[in-house]
Amino acid sequence: MSVEVIVVGAGPTGLLLAAELALAGVRVRVLERHPERRPESRALTMHPRSIEVMDLRGIADRFLSLGRTVRGWHFAVLDTRLDFTRLPTRHGYTLFLAQARTEELLEARARELGVEIVRGCEVTAVRQDGEAVVVETATGQSVRAAYVVGCDGGRSVVREAAGIAFEGTDETLSGILGDFAVTDPDAVQAAGGHGLLAVPLDGGLTRFVLMDPERMRVPSAEPVTLEEFRKSMMDVAGRDFGVAEPRWLSRFGNATRLAARYRQDRILVAGDAAHIHFPASGQGLNTGLQDAMNLGWKLAAQITGWGPAGLLDSYDAERRPVGASVTANTEVQTLLLELPLLAQYRRPVQALREMLNDLLGIEAVNHRLAGMVSGIATDYGDDSPIGSRVPDLAVTLPGRPEVDHLYQLLHDGRPLLIRTAGEPATAHPHITQVTATTLESESEALLIRPDGHLAWSGPNTAADSALRAWLESPAA
Ligand SMILES: Cc1cc2nc3c(=O)[nH]c(=O)nc-3n(C[C@H](O)[C@H](O)[C@H](O)COP(=O)(O)OP(=O)(O)OC[C@H]3O[C@@H](n4cnc5c(N)ncnc54)[C@H](O)[C@@H]3O)c2cc1C
Structure with a gap:
């Protein structure tokens, strides 16, 4: 195929x-x-x-x-x-x-x-x-x-x-990271400050991220050694937490x-x-x-x-x-x-x-x-509500007690036209259309794109023509 x-x-x-x-x-x-x-x-x-x-x-x-x-x-x-x-x-x-x-x-x-x-x-x-x-x-x-x-x-x-x-x-600067098993995670957490970030990982590991003023002009392509990492820890945090046997050492830049x-x-x-x-x-x-x-x-x-x-x-x-x-x-x-x-x-x-x-x-x-x-504020609509992210609104549907929030209706990745009264004038092979008993929205009807952004909102009576118009010119 x-x-x-x-x-x-x-x-x-x-x-x-x-x-x-x-x-x-x-x-x-x-x-x-x-x-x-x-x-x-x-x-x-x-x-x-x-x-x-x-x-x-x-x-x-x-x-x-x-x-x-x-x-x-x-x-x-x-x-x-x-x-x-x-x-x-x-x-x-x-x-x-x-x-x-x-x-x-x-x-x-x-x-x-x-x-x-x-x-x-x-x-x-x-x-x-x-x-x-x-x-x-x-x-x-x-x-x-x-x-x-x-x-x-x-x-x-x-x-x-x-x-x-x-x-x-x-790139003009670089940082280094190292994943290690540490014996005293509490001391590590307490030591975080400017130039050092310590993040707990799975399996008892801790990730240290360092910005060492002495080493931040080293090109990110240059490998990091354990010796360098320990020295930077000492210089930046005043101790190296006994780190040994790194699971991963890496240098990253700001290109x-x-x-x-x-x-x-x-x-x-x-x-x-x-x-x-x-x-x-x-x-x-x-x-x-x-x-x-x-x-x-x-x-x-x-x-x-x-x-x-x-x-x-x-x-x-x-x-x-x-x-x-x-x-x-x-x-x-x-x-x-x-x-x-x-x-x-x-x-x-x-x-x-x-x-x-x-x-x-x-x-x-x-x-x-x-x-x-x-990413919650990402809005493709400038000043218009069209293109804005639709929150996971509460919804109820007749005969479908398992549905109580909107995102459940988008699992299949199809655009959704949801209205609160009336029935779709025509079925469309690529659009899901439902009539809700309740919808937690100021609008009676919403047309929602598969990525959860708004394509249209308005009264129930305008829903069919809005769907037709969107299909003819969705990019608008
Ligand atoms: C130190 C560091 C920490 C980071 N922390 C975070 C974080 O906490 N949160 C966050 O959101 N982002 C973070 N990022 C960024 C994040 O890792 C990347 O943005 C993410 O991996 C991008 O995903 P991607 O799928 O676009 O590209 P990549 O993950 O780079 O995947 C690209 C894939 O393409 C493959 N490939 C490349 N060329 C070819 C080819 N010619 N043919 C076939 N396959 C190819 C590669 O092998 C790779 O598997 C961090 C980055 C760094 C360096």
Whole structure:
């Protein structure tokens, strides 16, 4: 059977995208150069919108059962924490879950839906014409498909082949991380401060993240030694906690780049292939998951033939500004972390950090930043409610007592038209239509996209014509 979409890269973005495509009935193959899943975890966090995304598909419990929730999160490691508990979501917390586990769960999900994942398969070239895309692999295979999505990370071969520029700045500083078993976790927690972050991991391990002023100009490509790590710990924290036998040591940098376009005809990019930045506030994986959620249904609609022209281009229009916002906020955070480490800026930037700590104590300010970092405030509608994220509203349906919240009606990945009175004028093969007994909304009727954003809201009497208009011009 021929493949309709090739996804390059089985990281979190590629795996979720492939699952979304398969859910919508698209034949998809993932090509991944690594023969095995990697045991190390760069990312440790799933923020509120990412958990909601999993809830939209009925799989949030899989992630929640393996992770640990923390109520507050940080911006630039400022002392005043971002308060996620006040966000308008059922999931007002960050989930600590190692990237390796997130990928394991996403891979299981993709396989359940019939996605073919080919490991040990490196893509070396991609070319396209008006009819199709052809992907070449290091083993000499060539695979043809209607579309290719590069989810192949920051050094994306797919992005390069499409001629999409990766605009931004090179690395100017680096940090180091090390995962160790420690004998005194309480002492470690107490020692966290500027320049050192200590995060408990599964299995009695602790991740130390260090910004050492003496070592922060070392290029991230240079390997980290245990000796270097210990010395930096001593210099930054005054003790090395007896760390030995690292499970993983790594250096990471602040190169910051954004793809000039997310689509070039039949080639698209998502996740780190579209945006890279310093891992401040743990946003990269989360942003990639939300790229995948935005793109999956649009690409599926394009292939299945129910999405009118314009829908697929709205992926770039909606997600590129989010990528730009994340790259900007991580650059701000990097400055707030780097400058206090430099003698000439220490005093004024500490004063700035104190001012920001104070400002974050103002609820509205805290809420604004929490909404941004958590992904909950992501809104594709500018000033209009269209494009805004729809919360998981309470709902009741006649004869369906098992349904009590809206996201349950989006598990199948289809757009949903929900109204509180009247019946659909016509059935549509790609749209779920229900009449609710109650709906926790000021609007009588809502048309909701598969990614949980609003396509239309209004009175019941206008629902049928709104659906017709949206299908004719959903990108608008
Ligand atoms: C130190 C550190 C800490 C971080 N912490 C967090 C955090 O707490 N929270 C967070 O949200 N983010 C965090 N991030 C960022 C996060 O790890 C990335 O944003 C995330 O992995 C991106 O996922 P992806 O699927 O887009 O790309 P990747 O995870 O990079 O996956 C790309 C995949 O493509 C494959 N591939 C590449 N080239 C080819 C090819 N030519 N052919 C076939 N396959 C190919 C790769 O092998 C890989 O499996 C952190 C990053 C770092 C460095």
